[in-house]
Amino acid sequence: MAQQTQTPDQPEPKLTIKRQRQRAQYFTEDLGNGRGLDMVLIPGGSFLMGLPADELERLESEGPQHTVTVPQFFMGKYPVTQAQWQAVAALPQVNRPLKPDPSNFKGADRPIESISWYDAVEFCDRLSQYTGRPYRLPSEAEWEYACRAGTTTPFHFGETITTDLANYCGEDRKEYGWSGSYGRGPKGIYRQETTTVGSFGVANAFGLFDMHGNVWEWCLDHWHENYKGAPTDGSAWVKGGDSDLRLLRGGSWFLNPRYCRSASRNYNIPDNRNVNMGVFVLSVRLRGLRLSPLLSSTFALFSLSFSLSSSAVGGSKFFWKRPKGLTLDCWSDSGTQSIGAHGKD
Numbered sequence: 001m002a003q004q005t006q007t008p009d010q011p012e013p014k015l016t017i018k019r020q021r022q023r024a025q026y027f028t029e030d031l032g033n034g035r036g037l038d039m040v041l042i043p044g045g046s047f048l049m050g051l052p053a054d055e056l057e058r059l060e061s062e063g064p065q066h067t068v069t070v071p072q073f074f075m076g077k078y079p080v081t082q083a084q085w086q087a088v089a090a091l092p093q094v095n096r097p098l099k100p101d102p103s104n105f106k107g108a109d110r111p112i113e114s115i116s117w118y119d120a121v122e123f124c125d126r127l128s129q130y131t132g133r134p135y136r137l138p139s140e141a142e143w144e145y146a147c148r149a150g151t152t153t154p155f156h157f158g159e160t161i162t163t164d165l166a167n168y169c170g171e172d173r174k175e176y177g178w179s180g181s182y183g184r185g186p187k188g189i190y191r192q193e194t195t196t197v198g199s200f201g202v203a204n205a206f207g208l209f210d211m212h213g214n215v216w217e218w219c220l221d222h223w224h225e226n227y228k229g230a231p232t233d234g235s236a237w238v239k240g241g242d243s244d245l246r247l248l249r250g251g252s253w254f255l256n257p258r259y260c261r262s263a264s265r266n267y268n269i270p271d272n273r274n275v276n277m278g279v280f281v282l283s284v285r286l287r288g289l290r291l292s293p294l295l296s297s298t299f300a301l302f303s304l305s306f307s308l309s310s311s312a313v314g315g316s317k318f319f320w321k322r323p324k325g326l327t328l329d330c331w332s333d334s335g336t337q338s339i340g341a342h343g344k345d
Contacts, residue, residue, distance in 0.1 A: 024207030026077060029131060031087040037127075038077035039283055040207045042146050044070055049144055050227050050263055055154065056183055057258045061226050061265050070145045070234035074283040075138065078197035078209050079217060083108040085115075085123065094125040104275040105194045111215045111278040113194060117246045117270035120218045120279040127281065138282040139236035140221045140265070143249045146280075147212075147262045149205035154182065154261045155212055156204040161260060163188025165202055167195045167253045168213035168260050178256040185257070194253055194276075211250060212260040215278035219247035223267040245269060252276035 029037040050065040051058045082103050089098040102114045115123075117137075124135040138146065148156060155161045160183045163170035170188025171180040180187040198209040220236035223245035231237055245267040251260030254276045258264065268274065 026207070027074075029127075029133075031084060033087065035083055035087045037080075037084055037281070039074040039281075040077050042070075042073050042075050042142075042206055044072040045145070045150075046070070047145050047148060047150075048152065049141055049230075055263075057261075058263075059265075062263045064227055066227055066230060066232060068141045068145065068230075068232050068234055070142055071284075073138075073142060075142075075146050075206075075208060076281045077203075077207065079111040079215055079278045079280055080123070081109050081197055082106070082112050085112040088123050088126050088130070091126040091130050094122060094129055096122050098122055098126075102273065103194075107194075107196060109196045110194045111197055111210070113215050113278045114273045114275050115218075115277065115279065116273050117218045117268075119273070123279065124281055133283055135281050135283050137218055137220045138280060139234060140219045140247045140249065141231070141234045142282060143217065143219050143280070144262060145234070146206060146208055147204065147250070149208070151205070151262070154263070156262060157202075157212075159183055160185030161212060161257050162186050163191075165200055166210070166213035166260060167191055167200075168251055169254060169256050173256065176256075179258075180256060182257040182261075191253060211262075213251045213257075214253055215250070215276055216248040216252050216266060216274075217250045217278055217280045219249055221247040223247060242267075248277065 025041040026038050029039060031037055046067055046069045048065050049068045051062045052065055053063065082101065085098075086100045089100040096118060098119055102119075103110065103112055104114055120137055124137060127135040151158075153159050157165060160181075161168075162185060169178065169180060169190045170186075171190040172178065172187065173180070180190070194214055197214070200209075203209045204211060220238065222238050222241040222243050224230065224237060224241035229240070246269075248266040248268055249264070251257075251264060259266065268277065
């Protein structure tokens with residue numbers, strides 16, 4: 001338990017960030033009129049998909065854990081934005097019409113939302129036809145592999161999450177029985193809307209932003225109650241299960257942090273359009289684009305832990321015990337920063 005003797009206006013403990021530099025490779029798909037779509041190289045590899053039986057707030061649908069080997073692919077740096085959606089919606093139809101501006105929360109750089117699974121597939125089909133390269137929704141396994149980026153913790157940040165790093169409901173919602181915090185992490189704010197993609201300035205170790213919260217992302221797979229019999233090659237699981245339901249990943253601005261975990265799974269009917277459902281896009285190979293021209297983007301890799309600087313204490317006596325095991329990792333486009341947080345042991 002943290003013990004403290006402090007003046008009423010003394011600052012709360014801070015999450016101090018240690019900075020390192022790393023690189024991600026990407027290419028930009030030209031959508032016309034000055035609009036582009038950054039596609040980040042995700043290296044192939046193997047990972048443990050799902051959760052161990054003892055992870056906090058684990059659901060039965062998130063197991064059993066199984067090893068999946070995922071080939072290399074490219075994934076959007078951010079969820080698809082409204083500006084990107086409008087550019088692709090203006091392209092010739094492939095299978096179905098698209099509304100150019102369906103989102104409830106308007107903003108060119110906010111994520112597209114209020115789109116169905118069928119709309120998201122049509123977006124990929126039009127993008128493929130326009131570019132000559134294959135675009136599609138990620139499989140559930142590809143999404144989790146990309147989100148984790150080599151981590152095994154509940155979030156790619158680490159053991160917990162704060163609303164300073166992601167957009168979700170950080171308040172307790174008694175009407176739903178939801179907690180605004182996860183584990184020993186802090187409670188936070190409830191913005192009640194989407195936020196501009198990348199606005200928190202942090203990404204995971206692959207260089208992807210907004211993998212936790214903001215909007216759910218549609219995946220290719222049909223819903224299955226658990227991972228028994230799931231593919232181990234990273235492909236979409238479309239055999240068996242409930243063919244009337246499609247997978248969603250990532251959590252959203254509306255839900256509490258448990259739904260934002262890397263392993264959290266959700267589903268909906270494919271023709272539903274909800275204000276918290278969007279999309280990441282994926283390309284499995286570069287047709288007509290050699291690997292050598294890929295651009296390199298430098299990110300700052302940070303390690304976060306609880307601390308309080310002597311300058312913040314201001315002469316008051318203050319004792320702070322860092323919650324055991326509470327660390328976070330994230331990337332940022334900007335310099336060193338401190339993020340306010342509470343901690344409990």
